[in-house]
Amino acid sequence: MKSDAQHDTDDSLLSHYENQRSVNSQIFLFPTGRGNRGKSFFTRWAVEEARNAGREVIVADGDCTNQTLATYFPDAFSPPSADQVSITKWFESLVQKQIESRKSLIVDFGAGDRTLKHVAHELSLVSFLQNFGVQPVAIHFVGPDTDDLAYLQSFETDSLFAPDATIIVFNQFCVPPHIPQATAFSDSIAESEIIRQILDRGGDIVVMPTLGCAHEIERRRISFIGAVEGQTKGSLPPLGLIDRQRTRMWRDNMKKAFATVQHWLP
Numbered sequence: 649m650k651s652d653a654q655h656d657t658d659d660s661l662l663s664h665y666e667n668q669r670s671v672n673s674q675i676f677l678f679p680t681g682r683g684n685r686g687k688s689f690f691t692r693w694a695v696e697e698a699r700n701a702g703r704e705v706i707v708a709d710g711d712c713t714n715q716t717l718a719t720y721f722p723d724a725f726s727p728p729s730a731d732q733v734s735i736t737k738w739f740e741s742l743v744q745k746q747i748e749s750r751k752s753l754i755v756d757f758g759a760g761d762r763t764l765k766h767v768a769h770e771l772s773l774v775s776f777l778q779n780f781g782v783q784p785v786a787i788h789f790v791g792p793d794t795d796d797l798a799y800l801q802s803f804e805t806d807s808l809f810a811p812d813a814t815i816i817v818f819n820q821f822c823v824p825p826h827i828p829q830a831t832a833f834s835d836s837i838a839e840s841e842i843i844r845q846i847l848d849r850g851g852d853i854v855v856m857p858t859l860g861c862a863h864e865i866e867r868r869r870i871s872f873i874g875a876v877e878g879q880t881k882g883s884l885p886p887l888g889l890i891d892r893q894r895t896r897m898w899r900d901n902m903k904k905a906f907a908t909v910q911h912w913l914p
Contacts, residue, residue, distance in 0.1 A: 674782050675752040675914050676743075678809070681789030682799050683759040686819040686856060688716045690789065691756045693902055695721060696871050698914040704751045705914040708742050710735065711758035719869055732763070739763050743773075747780045752914035765802070768809040785912045787815040789856075791822030792832040794840075801842050813912045814851035816843060821858045852909050859898040861891040872899055 677694070679687040688711075695717075698705045709717035712730040727738040739755070746753040757763060767773055777784045786809055790796045800816075803809045823832040837843070838853070847853070859865075865875045868884050875895045878886040887895070906913065 673752075674746070674750055675754075675912065676746060676777050676782050676784045677752065677754040677787060677912075677914060678764060678785065679754070679756055679787045679789065680764075680799070680803060681759065681817075682791075682796055685759075685789035685791055685796070685822060686817065687759075687789050688756055689862065690787070690817065690856065691717060691754055692720055693872060693899075694913055695754060696873060697903075698752070700873060703914060706742065706746060706749070706751050706753040708739075708753065708755040710739065710755055710761065710763065713758060717756055720871065735761075735763050736766060739767060743767075743777070747777075747782060754914055765808055773809060774807075774811045783813060783912070784809075784811040785813040785815065786811055787817060787912075789817045789819055790833075790837065791819060792824075792827060792837060793822075794836055797837065797840055797842055804842060804845065810846075810849075812850045814846050814849075815909050815912060816846060816851065816853045817856050818853065819856045821856070821862075854905050854909060857898060857901045857905060859895065861887065861894050864891060865895065 679691055681687050691707075695705055695707050707717055707721045707724040709715045709721075709724045709726050711717075712727060712735070715724075715726055718724045718726055725738075725742060727735045729735075742753060742755065755764075764773075774784050786803060788800045788803070790800065818833045818837070820829055820832075823829055833855075843853070861875075864887060865872065868875070868880050868882070868887075870879050870881060872895055875887050876892050876899070878892065880886045886892075903910075
C-alpha cells in the first residue's frame with residue numbers, strides 16, 4: 649500500500665506533466681500495432697479523458713472493416729469508401745482540417761493499413777506537421793511477441809514516421825496466463841535494439857494496465873466514465889458495484905501509467 653507521501657508524489661507528477669501540455673497543445677496522435685494489441689481500447693480512453701477535461705480532439709476511425717471508434721463516438725470521421733485512393737484523400741483532408749482548426753487529432757487505422765506510411769513518405773509528414781506547430785506523436789502497442797518489433801521497425805526504417813515523441817506501450821492484457829507479467833517484456837523485447845533506439849532519441853515506455861471487466865463494458869458499448877456511473881445500453885443491466893470499482897481504479901491507474909507522456913496526448 650502506498651504511503652501518504654507516495655500519493656502526494658503521484659499527484660505532484662500528474663500535475664507537473666499536465667501543465668506541460670500547454671507547450672505542445674496541438675497533438676497529432678497515431679496509434680500503431682498488430683491486431684488485438686490495444687490500439688482502439690487506448691484510443692477510447694485517451695479521447696474520453698481529453699473531452700472530459702474540456703480539450704477538443706478530432707476522432708478519426710480509418711478501419712473500414714471494424715469501425716470500433718465510430719460506435720463510441722458518433723462524431724468520429726470515417727472514410728467514404730474502402731478503396732485506397734479515397735482513404736488517402738480522406739486522411740490528407742483530416743490533416744489539413746487539424747492544421748486549420750488548431751485542434752488535436754487522433755487517427756486509428758486497422759492493423760496493416762499502409763495509408764500513414766504512404767503519406768508520411770510522400771509528404772515528410774513529421775516535419776510537415778511540425779512546420780505548422782503540430783506535435784506528431786507515434787504510439788506503438790507491443791505484446792510479448794518479437795513479431796511486434798518487426799511491425800514497429802517498419803515505421804522506424806529510414807525515419808518513415810519516427811518523431812522524437814514516440815511512446816512504446818507494453819500492454820499487459822496481451823501477456824498469456826502462463827508467462828509472468830514481471831518478465832513478459834524483458835530481454836528480447838525491452839532490451840531490443842529498436843526499443844533502445846527510440847529511448848535514446850527521447851521516447852518513452854509505458855506499461856498499460858489490464859481492465860478485467862473490459863468485455864462487459866464493450867458488450868454495453870458504453871464509455872469508461874459511463875460504466876463507473878452505472879450507465880448501460882439495450883437490455884443489459886449496468887455493471888455491478890465490483891466492476892464499477894475495477895473500472896474506477898483502472899482509470900486512475902491509466903492516468904498514473906501515462907503521466908510521464910501526458911503532454912504527448914490530446
